[in-house]
Amino acid sequence: MLGWHRAVLGDRLALRDVRLLGNPPSGSMMRYKLLLVAALATATPLYPQSSTRPPDWVALGNETVRTMSDYLKINTTNPPGNELEGALFLKRILEREGFEVQILDTAELGKGRGNLYARLKGNGSKRAIALVHHIDVVPSDTRYWTVDPFSGVIKDGYLYGRGALDMKGDGIVHLMAMLALKRSGVPLTRDIVFIANTDEELASTGALVFVDRHPDLLKDVEFLFTEGGGNPIRDGKLEYYGVGVAEKRTFWQHLTVKGTPSHGSRPTKQNPVPRLVRALNRIANYETPLHVTPGVQKYFQDISRNFTGERRAWLADVRAAIANPGARAWLTSDLYWNAILRNTISLTVLNGSNKTNVIPAEATAEIDIRLLPDQDVARVLADLERIVDDTAVKWRTILQPKVPLENPTDTDLFRAIERAARERDPNALVTTPMLTGATDRPTYRKLGIITYGISPFKVPVEDGQKGVHGNDERISIENIGFGVKFLYDVLRYAQ
Ligand SMILES: [Zn+2]
Structure with a gap:
């Protein structure tokens, strides 16, 4: 797969x-x-x-x-x-x-x-x-x-x-x-x-x-x-x-920042690399909201019987649990559970200069976004542009999400x-x-x-x-x- x-x-x-x-x-x-x-x-x-x-x-x-x-x-x-x-x-x-x-x-x-x-x-x-x-x-x-x-x-x-x-x-x-x-x-x-x-x-x-x-x-x-x-x-x-x-929807973005190529010995504001790094840092620190879809709600409710005490209660009603800081921290500490409770973003591909002493003409990155089935694609992208808040960063979709699956x-x-x-x-x-x-x-x-x-x-x-x-x-x-x-x-x- x-x-x-x-x-x-x-x-x-x-x-x-x-x-x-x-x-x-x-x-x-x-x-x-x-x-x-x-x-x-x-x-x-x-x-x-x-x-x-x-x-x-x-x-x-x-x-x-x-x-x-x-x-x-x-x-x-x-x-x-x-x-x-x-x-x-x-x-x-x-x-x-x-x-x-x-x-x-x-x-x-x-x-x-x-x-x-x-x-x-x-x-x-x-x-x-x-x-x-x-x-x-x-x-x-x-x-x-x-x-x-x-x-x-x-x-x-x-x-x-x-x-x-x-x-x-x-x-x-x-x-x-x-x-x-x-x-x-x-x-x-x-x-x-x-x-x-x-x-x-x-x-x-x-x-x-x-x-x-x-x-x-x-x-x-x-x-x-x-x-x-x-x-x-x-x-x-x-x-x-x-x-x-149900399955998450793959949505890939390519980011570009243009600059002016020059020698690494003379730092310049026209270096596209730090500008891209700042944008990526904002994305990396962005916590996407938690959201419970019907299949995921059923899944947590079903598996709650394998747990005891307050954890069992949290899983049995995960919609309520995500409002509770203790429950939220526990739920999202599991990589899989975290990924089915929210849209996720992984920074993956990164390209700047190919020589240590050369400031490049552009810097690019790719990010792997995985959406919950019921998410509005345009809205997610608008949110990300708002988080990055830099018009020098150009966004391009390299993989459109498929039909939502639930x-x-x-x-x-x-x-x-x-x-x-x-x-x-x-x-x-x-x-x-x-x-x-x-x-x-x-x-x-x-x-x-x-x-x-x-x-x-x-x-x-x-x-x-x-x-x-x-x-x-x-x-x-x-x-x-x-x-x-x-x-x-x-x-x-x-x-
Ligand atoms: Zn396969």
Whole structure:
């Protein structure tokens, strides 16, 4: 997902020996089969019609691991993307299973690129559910990986590879859950639409072109899900099932101050660098107001049950709590909570002179602004210009925010997720954390589709923080088995 990129790349692991691993030894194969058996050993739910055959979960789990490993071996690093090879891999599997598959937009997206579309038919009495993933992955710095990022290797109960978490792993779980529904003959009221798209990690052209050129293929889609949710494990315990209903809006600005170039030995008021630094200092010291959106309010209220005393009371009514200085200090001391309670601004790019003894003709900076979904863009910019209060500073928008993303929770799909979660854990908390990064969801939301961020995996927070766009991205074998069965149930219950 775009937007995590810079933050996570900053968190590099120490340099380790790079060991290239081939096929897993048979002992590790055995171990992952045992892990799958453990992951799948939950009660098999009842099937309503005798014509349906419940999947053989162990066999399906093994098939999912193999398929995911093969998909991770295809290098779809963006740039250049090379997503077409990934799309053709998926096409071969889908066609073998009797699907009609379309590879789309190859001319519009350029060489080696393309979107994939397929559909499992239901009886059409309800509107469709679309499963969307992106085929591209971010670059990997092999110096910091302990395995080859494109070996699809299984080691110590984990499948390693760039894209395991973001988000080729999800894509294969989407695929296998859909195949399992077809094979087991579960009666469907809703079609299941499978989409694999291009270029999410850079410019989102895959989703943009798809939505622009093929709204007809999406016109009966009521729900769509893709990345942007997550089920974090903290200290060995599942914190919650997180359904992403909202995300921050990325809004980037470029600042320029012009001056007169001259020699550094004679300081001058025409030096643009101190002028820019003064503006940036004002921005850095500016505290954006706190503001609670509906999804964030629900999220804090939901998680309040994990706390006691006054903290529990603060979280249960976060709108009131932000007026209380003690509560406010505590809430904003958490980086994630702070970022979902306000617009944020990070100063990132800075350019002055490229020589120590030269006063440059101009100084420039870029700032990364992330807006809450309901914010007025023009007003935010006007506020910033007022804070800087210097007409010598010229502002230019380099990335306009996408459509605001906030989705309802009173839906069949949300209830299906809650049901599948509570079957696995009667006390499961299903809540709505806001994503601080950006996904393709707003592009689809434009068509009126309810778009959720849903992850089929329960990922330890350390693995998520290090692996997504970082090093040694991996998913446990146990999780793969869990994910395919979880998603199968969610799709079944949403009928
Ligand atoms: Zn992603």
